[in-house]
Amino acid sequence: MRRRNISVSCYRIWPALAGLVALAGAACAADLTVKVTGFHNQKGNAIVYLWTAADGFPSKTEKASAQKSVPIPGDSVTVVFNDVAPGTYAVSVTHDENGNGKMDTGFMGKPKEGYGASNNPQNKLSAPSFDQCKFSVDQGGKSIDIALRY
Numbered sequence: 001m002r003r004r005n006i007s008v009s010c011y012r013i014w015p016a017l018a019g020l021v022a023l024a025g026a027a028c029a030a031d032l033t034v035k036v037t038g039f040h041n042q043k044g045n046a047i048v049y050l051w052t053a054a055d056g057f058p059s060k061t062e063k064a065s066a067q068k069s070v071p072i073p074g075d076s077v078t079v080v081f082n083d084v085a086p087g088t089y090a091v092s093v094t095h096d097e098n099g100n101g102k103m104d105t106g107f108m109g110k111p112k113e114g115y116g117a118s119n120n121p122q123n124k125l126s127a128p129s130f131d132q133c134k135f136s137v138d139q140g141g142k143s144i145d146i147a148l149r150y
Helices: 002-028
Strands: 030-037 045-051 066-071 076-084 087-096 115-117 135-137 142-147
Touching: 030 045, 030 087, 045 076, 066 076, 087 142, 115 142, 135 142
Parallel strands: 030 142
Antiparallel strands: 030 076, 045 066, 045 087, 087 115, 087 135
């Protein structure tokens, strides 16, 4: 009889422990706030990409770990990525003026629309690298500012 009570108690404890583990994991996640400034107009949307690795950064946007597309109410937008785990990230931004969901480029890949990246690298002849743009997010979250270039 005593053995049965122990096993019943274990069935009651395990769900509670699993819930505590889930809460602890959620408590480690934080918000990443991205403020993008310098829009020349309010046409189209701002597309903000969150990257966890160098693979594809910044041009192969289908490889970004998350993205948000938001309207542009003025000369800046703020986007929040919720529940971001502590780690190393980079952010890239496109001002998708024509609403086609991608960065339009011209001769030799030069952007035709506004663009930017975390740490605001000033490359003139090439796209920035993940290493130039990476930053850390800890349990307290992070806020970054990106100035668009045209």
